Amino acid sequence: MPSPVEQPVFPPANAPLSPRAAYVHVPFCRHRCGYCNFTLIAGRDDLIESYLTALGQELAQLGTPREVDTIFLGGGTPTHLPPPQLQRLLELVRHWFPPTSGYEFSVEANPADVSDERVAVLAAGGVTRLSLGAQSFDANKLRLLERDHDAATIRSAATRARAAGFALSLDLIFGTPGETLDDWQRDLDAALELQPDHLSTYGLTIEKGTTFWSRRDRGELLPVDEERERALYLATIDRLTAAGFEHYEVSNFARPGRRCRHNEVYWAARGYYAVGPGAARYVDGRRETNHRSTTTWLARVRAGESPVAESETLPPPERAREALVLGLRKLLEGVEYRAFATEFGFDPHELGGDELRRLITTGAIDDRDGRLRLTRDGLLIADWIWSRLLRG
Ligand code: SF4
Incomplete structure (x- = not known):
């Protein structure tokens, strides 16, 4: 066991009393993409109303509204909600997590959902940043990933986001079966043409329980080898840093001053609230994760029971070890x-x-x-x- 430095202080004396960040999980998608193992329920829009009611109940467990600096709506696909329900979600979130001035409010969006009407709802609801699940601009790659948009849809979504004054982040996936360095360079170039403020790039991982996993087992999907994956990753770093982006986290790149402040809270090992199915929070040194199943989460919240499936308080050395690993993810600092x-x-x-x-x-x-x-x-x-x- 490592020895503490001088007078160990835990929790740290200078830690904020309450978290200053909030995550809200929205578990709805039109269908489940073949590589996705996130917490979501596909094709069950009939549950959206119950979800909003239960979310209100879970938030009410806070007792009083909690002021935050950053809010992040992730999923699933928050923008899958029809505009009136999206508006109610934003109102609910802002009531319980009133943001301070200069706040950041990010929403994950599927390009195909970014209509004028939804953008107006997001802007009126105080959203400041759109994280667009572009993944690729290549029609074959998007088909392989089972995405329901094309390059033109990404471009118009980006234009609408810009017109509304949102900071724009794009998610991209590399290392899909058969993908070459040239293919990936074309994706990076297409992304850069949209002049995003931020880019998140992820190597495709094939997770147990996904249809990609069974397709790979049946020999229908041949993942790229490690050498290719490394070459694609290094090409990403070189291309994006040459274009003026800071490589500030393992998978994240930002123009100076345009980092995702919400994710920086995680990497700094600071506390954060989280609500919704599968949501993981870190409050008062305690880590809790809600039930991953949307229906179980719903049933528990509606019955007035705790939605928490797992909870633990890390002993100080383990918490510090975790903070060390998270801190090393911050590549520049x-x-x-x-x-x-x-x-x-x-x-x-x-x-x-x-x-x-x-x-x-x-x-x-x-x-x-x-x-x-x-x-x-x-x-x-x-x-x-x-x-x-x-x-x-
Ligand atoms: S849209 Fe995103 S969250 Fe929804 S299934 Fe596809 S990858 Fe998963």
């Missing part, structure tokens, strides 16, 4: 030793022990100027590094 020790009560070197020393010696983590930072080599094995450091 990394982990500043002193600030980390003050906030989490442990010296990061002692916490990381031999494992961290090895990672520094092998060049996966850079250790200088009072900070630990993941290197380009480290980025390529980031998931492996996290598992080593969390093991303690």
Whole structure:
């Protein structure tokens, strides 16, 4: 066990009393895409009304409205809600999480849903940032991913978002079966033409329980090999940084001053509220996750029972270890030793022990100027590094 630095303080003396960020999970989609294992219920729009009622009940458990700096509506697809219900959702969220001035309010959107009417509802509801699930501009790739939009739909959604004054983020997926470096470069170029403020790029992962998983087992889907996936990832970093984006997190790129402040709360290991099926919150040092099944969550909330499926309070060293891993995801700042020790009560070197020393010696983590930072080599094995450091 690592030894605490001087006087360990937990919870940290300078931590805010209440979280300043809120996440709301909206579990509806038209259909489930073959690669998706998020918490959602497809083709059950008949449950939207019950969901809104239950969400109001879950939020009422807060007792009093909680002021926040950032709100994030994710899913599922928040914009799958018809405009009147989307409006009610926004009103409900803003009532319980009144935002401070200069707030950030992000909503995940499916390009095909971004109609003039929905954009007007989002703007009137105080949304400041649209995160568009573009995934690709290539018709074959979008078909393979079972998405219901095309490149023209992404472009018009982006134009509408811009006209409404939203900051624009695009999600893209790389490493789909058969994808070449040229294919991916074309996707990046098409995304950059839309002049987004922010880009999130994810390598396709085939998760157990998805139809992609069974298709791969039957030999119908052949994933790209690791070497290709690395080449695509490195090409992403080179192309986007050359275009003026900061590579500020493993999968995230932003124009200066345009980072996702809400996600930065997670990476700083700070607290956040969360409501809705499958939502995970971190309040007063306690981590809780709601039931993933929308129908179970609904039934429990409506019966006045707790929607929580799992809950734990991490002991200080584990919490610090988790904060170390989250902090290393912040590629530009990394982990500043002193600030980390003050906030989490442990010296990061002692916490990381031999494992961290090895990672520094092998060049996966850079250790200088009072900070630990993941290197380009480290980025390529980031998931492996996290598992080593969390093991303690
Ligand atoms: S639209 Fe997004 S959340 Fe919905 S099923 Fe497809 S990938 Fe999953």
